[in-house]
Amino acid sequence: MDFTAAVDAFAEHLLQVRRLSPATVRAYRSDLRDLGVSLRAPELTAVDLEALRDWLWHATQRGDARSTLARRAAAARSFFGWAHEQGLVAHDPSLRLMAPKRGRTLPVVASQDAMAALLEQQRVAASGGEPSALRDHAILETLYGAGIRVSELCGLDIDDVDLDRCTARVLGKGSKERVVPFGAPARNAIGAYLSRGRPVLTARATKSVPALFLGARGGRIGPRAVYELVAEVLAPYVGAETVGPHALRHTAATHLLDGGADLRAVQEILGHASLGTTQIYTHVSAERLTATYRLAHPRA
The missing domain is CATH 1.10.150.130 (Tyrosine recombinase, N-terminal domain)
Incomplete structure (x- = not known):
């Protein structure tokens, strides 16, 4: 071959x-x-x-x-x-192939005050009833409230979300399914979007789709559109020129740990296969703790 x-x-x-x-x-x-x-x-x-x-x-x-x-x-x-x-080669030539270890950089994370201000701004914008504003508010609340990946958000169907229990069934990496919780603000934003925003977007489509979040033409929203939304609204709050939906996932994980959540519980929510992947957020929290110490302690 x-x-x-x-x-x-x-x-x-x-x-x-x-x-x-x-x-x-x-x-x-x-x-x-x-x-x-x-x-x-x-x-x-x-x-x-x-x-x-x-x-x-x-x-x-x-x-x-x-x-x-x-x-x-x-x-x-x-x-x-x-x-x-498969028997295509007699010997594996890559057995001793080495490469530099991946550099571990701390993720971009917004503060709790910044997220509160951002989401309040989006809530006010959505209160006017414009369909895309209602959708955008629901998207941002869901990304932050559930800590899910952008691909998982775009893959959500209406039936995947249980507003009574405040849970969403998502399909993660490797086609692994998990159920993630979200809070009352996300529930309220999704409910408002489903009742007043999505029907208007659905009317623009040539055929009906089961997707929870719809684009301007009524089809399933794509990752690029979500990226552009997050980049526009989040960048001013974190002081970064390039920021995307994953920053909201990083932020959710960090705020969970700052609030006392168990590391393994956060691993389950995020859908990480390895606990080592989740542990980077403990470094973020430790850096914040160090910064606070240096500002407040007389012997720092």
């Missing part, structure tokens, strides 16, 4: 067998296609460890971030490990 055909088969394996998210599979496929271009798409058996190291070195020279290099190395190791299991 030639390199390109093997990459396509591997991508299918990731989707159908390992059940990785389409976004992850796209990233892996892109990395491996770049490898194929770099090596001029040889036969799989012609790839050795030195060729893989050269590929990563050239990516370093281009200025690729450490996180990108780490992902590319992971894609190569996963691909050649699969190829070896």
